[in-house]
Amino acid sequence: MNFIRRVLMVLGIAGAAGAILRLKGRSEPSSTRGGWRPMPPLDGESADPSSAKQ
Amino acid sequence: MLSTKIGVLGAGVTGGRVVEHLRTLGHENILVCDSILARAQRLASLHSSSGSRVVAVSKEELFECAVVVLAYGEPHAPFAQQLIQRGISIVSLSDSVSDCMNLVALDVKAKEHNAIVIVGAASSPGVTGLLLRSMTSRFDTIDEAHVALHGTGGPDCARQHHHALSGQSIGWHDNEWLRRPSGSGRELCWFPEPVGAYDCYRAELPDPVLLKKAMPELERITARVSATRRDRFTARLPMLAPPHAEGGMGAVRIEVRGNRAGSRIVEIAGIAERIAQLAGVVSAVSAHAVVTNMIEVRGARVLGEEGLPNTELLNMVLASGVRLHQFVGA
Numbered sequence: 001m002n003f004i005r006r007v008l009m010v011l012g013i014a015g016a017a018g019a020i021l022r023l024k025g026r027s028e029p030s031s032t033r034g035g036w037r038p039m040p041p042l043d044g045e046s047a048d049p050s051s052a053k054q
Numbered sequence: 055m056l057s058t059k060i061g062v063l064g065a066g067v068t069g070g071r072v073v074e075h076l077r078t079l080g081h082e083n084i085l086v087c088d089s090i091l092a093r094a095q096r097l098a099s100l101h102s103s104s105g106s107r108v109v110a111v112s113k114e115e116l117f118e119c120a121v122v123v124l125a126y127g128e129p130h131a132p133f134a135q136q137l138i139q140r141g142i143s144i145v146s147l148s149d150s151v152s153d154c155m156n157l158v159a160l161d162v163k164a165k166e167h168n169a170i171v172i173v174g175a176a177s178s179p180g181v182t183g184l185l186l187r188s189m190t191s192r193f194d195t196i197d198e199a200h201v202a203l204h205g206t207g208g209p210d211c212a213r214q215h216h217h218a219l220s221g222q223s224i225g226w227h228d229n230e231w232l233r234r235p236s237g238s239g240r241e242l243c244w245f246p247e248p249v250g251a252y253d254c255y256r257a258e259l260p261d262p263v264l265l266k267k268a269m270p271e272l273e274r275i276t277a278r279v280s281a282t283r284r285d286r287f288t289a290r291l292p293m294l295a296p297p298h299a300e301g302g303m304g305a306v307r308i309e310v311r312g313n314r315a316g317s318r319i320v321e322i323a324g325i326a327e328r329i330a331q332l333a334g335v336v337s338a339v340s341a342h343a344v345v346t347n348m349i350e351v352r353g354a355r356v357l358g359e360e361g362l363p364n365t366e367l368l369n370m371v372l373a374s375g376v377r378l379h380q381f382v383g384a
Contacts, residue, residue, distance in 0.1 A: 019287065034381055034383035035382065035383060036247060036380070036381055038377065038378070038380075039323060039379055040380075
């Protein structure tokens with residue numbers, strides 16, 4: 001009985017720690033400058049698609 | 055007016071938007087099918103008029119169509135296979151990785167039967183491919199594309215979003231596929247107003263696979279989706295509450311990195327729109343392009359791929375009222 005209790009306690013602690021680690025974590029710092037503006041009309045695809053990096 | 059028969063399988067939120075936009079594009083012969091007949095009938099009666107024929111039909115009657123838009127929850131590949139065998143072209147809105155890969159695998163069969171399969175013609179994937187291709191003109195070379203999505207369309211889309219956060223994300227990194235647990239890799243992404251900033255995480259999304267097919271020269275591709283703590287905490291459990299009939303305002307953005315005149319350049323484009331509306335417009339425009347022979351190449355294709363009229367498709371999407379934004383000043 002004691003063994004089962006211990007196992008359940010370990011699993012509970014591990015689960016709680018896992019949940020905390022999953023929900024916390026660090027965000028990458030993001031720029032606070034800049035903003036959105038309407039995009040100018042699209043002028044189509046690259047004139048020379050072969051110029052794209054291979 | 056265009057009288058070619060177009061089928062729409064799925065009369066939910068997105069299917070409704072597909073029919074609505076097909077009508078706007080001048081299609082007057084649309085067959086609607088749904089697993090719930092009453093839903094298909096309701097959608098048909100909503101759009102039927104003296105000048106157009108929108109009717110609810112059984113699944114078998116869709117075999118009379120030239121193109122069928124698949125606007126229901128995954129899997130699309132099994133029914134797509136049946137349609138292809140009859141030479142019917144397909145526009146699929148599936149956003150499941152395995153389903154999209156199965157659809158791409160139908161390429162040879164589609165070519166054999168002279169059919170076109172547009173895979174992932176929705177918002178993400180879908181419009182992201184069109185945006186990526188359109189942005190190449192601003193670079194000499196591009197090598198990275200990073201997609202982020204906020205919001206969901208109908209209930210099936212919400213279920214897929216929930217599922218995506220519990221699987222394995224796929225990303226292309228320096229010429230190899232990397233798998234990471236979904237829900238990891240938090241990044242604060244700014245979406246066009248009124249959506250704003252949301253924490254986004256890796257998820258099991260098909261964008262990297264499809265964007266890699268669209269532009270094989272890319273060296274790094276990632277896809278993230280916004281999620282709340284509750285989303286991530288409950289991702290591995292069944293959905294605790296039934297999904298909303300339709301998600302609120304959503305947004306999609308794509309960050310493209312490359313070189314121009316010897317300098318490293320980053321360009322970010324985004325769209326704030328209801329996800330179902332955006333997906334409906336993109337798929338309707340794709341179906342229209344197939345019917346009107348704007349798309350001539352056969353086989354399984356993804357939007358943004360070379361050989362498709364990507365500029366025309368994006369311009370048609372924007373002509374429907376979708377507003378494209380660019381992030382500047384960072």
